[in-house]
Amino acid sequence: MSPSMLNMSTIQELRDQLPDSIVLLPGSEEYRASIKRWSDGAEKPAALVILPITERDISTTLSFVQKHGMDLAVAGGGHSTSGAASTAGGLLLDLSRLRGVTVDPEARTVTAQGGALWEDVDTALGQHGLATVGGVVNHTGIGGLTLGGGYGWLTGLYGLTIDNLLSARIVLADGRILTTSPTLHPDLFWALRGAGHNFGVVTEFTFQAHEQKNEVFAGLLGFTPDKLEQVVGFANALVADEGQGGDGRSAIYCFLAVPPGAPRGTGPTILAAVVSITTEEEARRRFAPLLELNPVMDTLAMVPYCQVNAMLNGIAVHGDRKNTKGFSFAMPLRPGLARAVLTELGTILQEEPAWVKSYVVFEFGHLGKVAAVPRGEMAFANRSRCQNGVVQIWWMDAKDDARAGEKGRHLKALITAQAEKREGKEEGGAVVYSNFVETGDRSVEELFGENLDRLRLLKAKYDPTNLFNKTHPLVSRKDAGQLV
Ligand SMILES: Cc1cc2nc3c(=O)[nH]c(=O)nc-3n(C[C@H](O)[C@H](O)[C@H](O)COP(=O)(O)OP(=O)(O)OC[C@H]3O[C@@H](n4cnc5c(N)ncnc54)[C@H](O)[C@@H]3O)c2cc1C
Structure with missing residues (x-):
């Protein structure tokens, strides 16, 4: 209209x-x-x-x-x-004028308005030596990220963002304004934690925060392509239960990408984002096998936690056209598959040099805390130990939309065919992170598993006219979004 x-x-x-x-x-x-x-x-x-x-x-x-x-x-x-x-x-x-954040240092909680960005939350908490589980690119919104689940550098220690959500205020389709929590409208609170985009406008989120007074070890390491197998082998071992990061304190995200600012024609290589919530000495011990691979770039340093989520902002800048093809991978990731993806990405970038900011990321974090929460506890249905990843094709011109979509799907299919696996205990659940999936790319059955039936009943109760229908709509889809 x-x-x-x-x-x-x-x-x-x-x-x-x-x-x-x-x-x-x-x-x-x-x-x-x-x-x-x-x-x-x-x-x-x-x-x-x-x-x-x-x-x-x-x-x-x-x-x-x-x-x-x-x-x-x-x-x-x-x-x-x-x-x-x-x-x-x-x-x-x-909601961009609703970015207020208040911290209760005694209770160790933080309340943020529905349009806040993670930078707002990280900064406010940092002033009190606190932190919560937020996104790893600090200009993402807390709204969309929280309502779909939320993984971050602190997930190994404290689970998902929604595992730390204490309450939320919401405006419903019929205009009612409610506070939801485990005791107030608990059914709605259940639904908000994983499928929240379907239920209303959340005006306030209150999260549990955790002490984070000490600096953490974080930065980017760049490696030449010949090191790929060793980097992947290291990442697999790091976050295994018996690995150095099996305590949830260390994680590594492996980007296959052309380093920002590299000369024209440079092919994709390995950029490893590393975080260790430990002393520097301990981190250097944990990451020693990686550091011995002679990185060609190394920005590792001890930094305040509230700055860590700015580390990837230079890779994930605003502007241009992008699609997000999310996948998951069962551990361990086969180095040969990572090699095939790097080669394929290189071929795409040779054909399309202007798409140079495209990347594929394989995230390696310890998922013990995520998997420990029973699947029925909230709408979020992926309590597997499958790791997340994204193919992010990045282009300039609308005339290339269809081709960029096709390339993204092709790369994703290469990975999912070999690495996206459902194991016995995941029957009835999901193995993919819905916030990394564009609406319409995967079915709601796949994303919400056995939680879908209850979600649909709650949808009928709280949003019977399907006003909120843009992200993985639980019932018929009025607006498909711009899928490419
Ligand atoms: C660069 C980048 C980095 C990312 N990093 C991470 C990460 O580290 N961890 C992770 O878990 N995910 C990550 N994601 C995925 C992210 O969780 C989703 O893209 C999420 O939708 C972003 O939220 P937003 O508020 O910015 O999005 P928007 O596009 O504004 O919103 C997405 C959906 O949420 C709804 N929504 C937003 N706010 C509200 C609200 N207050 N009330 C009701 N509905 C609302 C919108 O209506 C829309 O349907 C990343 C994405 C990108 C692009």
């Missing part, structure tokens, strides 16, 4: 009902900034944008959307590449 179809007097009526919100129409700089997304390919022209700062205005906006039968999109950090935070011709609820 465009503004002209909505008619200006209706829009004025809405403005009058939203005393604390900014209302934007197409044409202004502010409007253009509001519909901008991490991937240009995920942008869509909303008919109307609302930037609220109160729950009351969000509630009023949802009633307006329902009354006028409009499509609704809710934007947090804007990182989904499927267009799940955008709407073509509908109403966009942009």
